[in-house]
Amino acid sequence: MNRKFSHIITLLAVVILVSGCKLYTAYNDVMHSHLEASSTAHLGEPRLEIQNNIPVLHLYGTPEEMGSQYGKILKKQLVSVIYMVEKVFPKRMVKKYMAFAEKAEPSMPYEYRTFIKAMAESSGTDYKKLLAINLVPKTSCSVLAVWDKATPDGSLMMGRNADYNLKKINKALGIIIVKHPKTGYATVASSFIGLVGSLTGINEKGVCFGNMLVKNSRKDSTQIDGLPIHLWMQIGSEKSASAREMINFLTLQKQMIPINVMCADTSEAIIAELGLNRFSVREGSKGVLASSNYFYSSEMYSKPEIDNRFACLMLNARDHYGEFSLNYLQDAMYDARVPNKNLQCVLFEPSKMLMHVSMNKVPASKGPFFTVDIKKLLKE
Structure with missing residues (x-):
């Protein structure tokens, strides 16, 4: 999206929000101050909780x-999201x-x-709108x-920035989705209302993951018979x-667009550059691995690029190496954020099964962070 169009959309959103029209009402419907926790549901049942002003949705069973x-x-939020779009x-x-x-549905x-x-x-x-x-989601992350x-x-610690356009809308959509599937591993994802996959998440085995759009x-192009990465990561994490x-699972799948993915557990982090x-596959050197929106393996890119955010992450790792x-991880993610678009930041500690989340504010990487005890959450 070009800068001029982005400014027009931002101005339009501000005018509409002040005007008190139907779009303003729809925006309020998905703001988390208007989301209400499920009043009658108990632990082990489908429900919405509000923890530290962050909505946490628990789902159980078959797809x-x-x-x-x-x-x-x-229901109310999904109707409003489609209306806003x-x-x-x-x-x-x-x-x-x-x-x-x-066209992509059959795949x-x-x-x-x-x-x-x-x-x-x-x-x-409307099914087709959902x-x-x-x-069609595309993200610029690190x-x-x-x-x-x-x-x-x-x-091991892993940090992931989620940077998106149109913050006036996306700022209202962040949510944690906890899936307890009938078959497969349970997962916890930092996501957006309406998405059924995972852009950032961790499973019950401590495998954490996140993706990045690739520009080089x-x-x-786009493969109509491929899948967007948030679906592949949800399937893979289960x-x-x-x-x-x-x-290994992700490298065998057909991608919809070129993408980077980092997966990490208690012992290592690995990046798959997926064309x-x-x-x-890129692995760490001396316990450090980073990525943003470019391929770095020579056989994968059309031309090398100077990536300031990648350099920023690597410099942070060098400056605090050993300590x-x-x-320091939060500081690194803050330094590598995309200005005015940093809507979610998640820090993982897989050995402790902890996920530290900041969302629905810009820049999210500035904090404060809400600590999620994954084991405790999955028992609920």
Whole structure:
């Protein structure tokens, strides 16, 4: 999106929010101060909790059951999200995304089509519009992992920035999704209302992950029969007991667009550079690994790029090598943020099964962070 159009959209959002029209009401419907915790649900049941002003949605069972629970609990918010998208994006863009989603639908795994259909039915929203929201997301993000001799006790930490456009809308959409599937590993994801996959998350085995859009791929296009990475990462995280296992799974899949993914566990972090017809795996050096929006393996990129955010992460790791703490990790993610777009920041400590989350504020990496005890959350 160019700078001029971004400014127009931001100005439009401000004017609308002040005017008190229907779009203002829709915006309020998804703001977390207006979200209400499930009043009658108990532990072990589908429900929405509000923890430190962050919504936490628990889903259980089969994909169809989880989709139905999602739509029923967040009905008002899903209706409002679709309304906002239709009003803020140009009509031609909405039609383009709808047409793309219709062509891409046959390649979508049955369980996720079932999930979205159930979510649409229970919320009274348009299935095709929810499908479009799930098939066209693109993000500009960054990750850093440090472990071994880079940290005082050798334990691994991973940080991930989620940087998005249109903050006036996206700022209202952040949510933690806890999935307790009937089969497969349970997962906790820092996500956005309406998405059925995971952009940033961790599973019950301590495998954490996050993705980054790529801008210098050798072949930069879209494969209609591929899948967006948030779906592949959700599928992979429910199947994988280690970072390497999840990376191996991802490298075998057909991607919709070129993408970077970092997966980490208690012992190592690995990056998969995933092109449309090839892939490369990057591993850390001396307990440090970082990535942002470019491929670095020579066989993967069309031309090398100067990436200031990647350099920033590596310099932070160098300057605090051997003493890297959670505070240093937060500082590194803050330094590597995309200005005015840093909507979510998540710091993982897989050995402790802790996830530290900051969302729905800009810049999120500035904090404060809400600490999530993954083991405790998954027992609920």
